[in-house]
Amino acid sequence: MEAVFEWDGQYSVDCPLLDEQHEELIQLAAELHRRYDAQERGTLAEAFGYMNAYTKYHLRLEEVVMERVDYPQLTEHVEEHRRFEEAIGLLQARFEAGDESAADAAAGLLSDWLLKHIREVDRHLVDYLKQSYPAEELKALMERSYSEVSLYTH
Ligand SMILES: [Fe+2]
Numbered sequence: 001m002e003a004v005f006e007w008d009g010q011y012s013v014d015c016p017l018l019d020e021q022h023e024e025l026i027q028l029a030a031e032l033h034r035r036y037d038a039q040e041r042g043t044l045a046e047a048f049g050y051m052n053a054y055t056k057y058h059l060r061l062e063e064v065v066m067e068r069v070d071y072p073q074l075t076e077h078v079e080e081h082r083r084f085e086e087a088i089g090l091l092q093a094r095f096e097a098g099d100e101s102a103a104d105a106a107a108g109l110l111s112d113w114l115l116k117h118i119r120e121v122d123r124h125l126v127d128y129l130k131q132s133y134p135a136e137e138l139k140a141l142m143e144r145s146y147s148e149v150s151l152y153t154h
């Protein structure tokens, strides 16, 4: 199946901050895929590196939120994140060893994994948050967590 590189409202988890980051991730994967297709060789490493940095940033944000609320499914959710990061790490290593197609494989993997993960895992987290906190409190919680993670230090 061809990877989907276009954001669509159906992927929304109805949480603006997470939706925004998920959409950004799909766009970063799309850009990496585009550069690979266009054979923009010298620019692949930068796009791959930034996609990975943003991925870590996003996953950490969710993990901070889950820790703050003592999310009952924290362990399973974090494990899913780690398994994915390991798979991307292997592709990164292949890329660094000179296999440029590994960058394109990583773009496809991110998009495939993310859309499935949003549907099956992130959505449960948001449902839990909404059931546990009134909207205003949830907004404040997301903002506090957001201020704790940054794109370049993990
Ligand atoms: Fe997510």
Ligand SMILES: [Fe+2]
Pocket: 059, 062, 077, 081, 117, 121, 122
């Ligand atoms: Fe997640």
